[in-house]
Amino acid sequence: MSRETIHINIEEEFDRSILEAKKIFLAGKIFIYPTDTLYGIGGNPFDSSVINRINELKQRNELKYFILLINDIKNLSVYVEFCSVKHLEILQTVWPGPVSVIFRASTHTSEQLGMETIAFRIPDSNFCLNLLNQIRLPLISTSVNNTEELPISDYHEISEKFSSKVDAIFYTKQKQDNIPSTIVDLTEKEPKLIREGKIKFVELLRKFS
Numbered sequence: 001m002s003r004e005t006i007h008i009n010i011e012e013e014f015d016r017s018i019l020e021a022k023k024i025f026l027a028g029k030i031f032i033y034p035t036d037t038l039y040g041i042g043g044n045p046f047d048s049s050v051i052n053r054i055n056e057l058k059q060r061n062e063l064k065y066f067i068l069l070i071n072d073i074k075n076l077s078v079y080v081e082f083c084s085v086k087h088l089e090i091l092q093t094v095w096p097g098p099v100s101v102i103f104r105a106s107t108h109t110s111e112q113l114g115m116e117t118i119a120f121r122i123p124d125s126n127f128c129l130n131l132l133n134q135i136r137l138p139l140i141s142t143s144v145n146n147t148e149e150l151p152i153s154d155y156h157e158i159s160e161k162f163s164s165k166v167d168a169i170f171y172t173k174q175k176q177d178n179i180p181s182t183i184v185d186l187t188e189k190e191p192k193l194i195r196e197g198k199i200k201f202v203e204l205l206r207k208f209s
Helices: 014-026 048-058 085-094 107-113 126-135 155-165 201-208
Strands: 006-009 031-034 039-042 067-069 099-105 117-121 139-143 168-171 182-185 192-195
Touching (some): 014 168, 099 107, 126 139, 155 168
Parallel strands (some): 099 182
Antiparallel strands (some): 031 039, 099 117, 182 192
16 A cells, blocks of 8 residues: 655754654554664554554564663563562663663563563664653664565665655664664573674673673
């Protein structure tokens, strides 16, 4: 289905970009936006139609979970359970930043999303944090690509491949390095390193030791 997609440069129209992204999020639609790592496909993780659209767009298995962005640790505590006070103290030193963390989902979140674990991060991005402060809910952040393909970091290529499939594309003229976040599992007291990205494993191990 052909869609009229909004394209907004976040540097040139920052306030408008936040306003439009908030409208799209609350309307149960999806959009592409820059983060401090990759461009992401975003929407409301508690809206099943949003989940279905993103899975269809990415041609992916619906059982594969998304990373969610959130604005602060206090808000995060609504959705997850912390295994250790030490974990919480360490996260305050690595966030905002390119580290995604897998937690045990809270009982309420587990019932809503049908999953026992969930991945979050607080991004080091002015656009993302301003939007998250506006919506006051987690935001899906999944890479812009089809499953089994490399993430796309060039706005023009993103526009060409995905413009008709999303409701808006928010973009930047700044070069994206296309390096994903590092993923660590904190569902137990001992951290498990899942994927090395912008932050090296050795740096994280030093913090958790």
